[in-house]
Amino acid sequence: GQHDQILRWLETLPMVDGKRIGFYGLSYGGETAVRVPAILERYALSICSGDFNNWTQKVAATDQRFSFMYTIEWEMPYFDMGSTFDYAEMTYLMVPRPFMVERGHHDRVGQDQWVAHEYAKVRWLYTQxxxxxxxxxxxxxxGHTISGKGTFKFLREHLNLPERNAQAAVRINDNRDASIPRTGSHRSATEAPMKPIQTDLQSGSQSDPFNSRLLE
Structure with a gap:
């Protein structure tokens, strides 16, 4: 309901094109990127970063230390989700709208193999x-962060953003050590933190990479 109301409000703003509103989320924002835009069709596209996964294994696996069975994660109230649908099936609801996954090789929220296996089902359906x-x-x-390279290109292409405006809207200063995965408080307590990403915008600068930004 909150997202639906936000979309309705954005569509009333003179500087916003209601047909070009996209969703780009990292971590739990990435979790939202799979769930909310799938059912709110006014989102023109969605990008899931640092979250796309085989959810059943992520929650219940006992042979991986990053499983929620071993982390400080709170309970996950997804009744019978493992027996009904996973990330691929939720993403099916995005068709025919554009959808992208951004995955860091060192992101400990999952494994590349899990992500690739789940995404392959999404790719298959779009291809059909x-x-x-x-x-x-x-x-x-x-690690657990936004790269902002292929994803910004994806935004420009599918939201028809001018090259100059898209580059000026968000720029990442890549001053982090890519070999050390970034973690959040809800991730494994054994993960080492990364240096923060500096996100410079037209109107100023922001050191928190988790804040959302609107692109004109």
Whole structure:
């Protein structure tokens, strides 16, 4: 309901094109990127960063230390989700709208193999409808963070953003050590933190990479 109301409000603003509103989320924002835009069709596209996974294994696996069975994570109230649908099935609801996954090789929320296995089902469905050009996955040599390379290109292409405006809107200063995964408080307590990403915008600068930003 909150997202639906936010979309309604954004559509009333003179500087916002209601047909070009996208969702780009990291971590729990990435979790939201799979769930909310799938059912709110006024989102033109969605990008899931640092979260796309085989959810059943992520929650219940006992052979991986990053499983929620071993972390400080609170309980996950997803009744019978493991027996009904996973990330691929939720993403199916995005078709025919564009959808992208951003995955850091060193992101300890999951494994590349899990992510690739789950995303392959998404790619397959888009291809059956001759929409393979509307979905992508990008791997980068980093941790639990936004890379902002292929994803910004994806935004420019599918939201029809001018090159100059898109580059000026968000710029990442890559001053982090890519070999050390970034972690949040809800991730494994054994993970080492990364240096913060500096996010410079037209109106100023912001050191918190988790804040959302609107692109004109």
């Amino acid at each position: 409808f001759d929409l393979a050009d509307k979905t992508e996955i990008e791997y980068f040599n980093g």
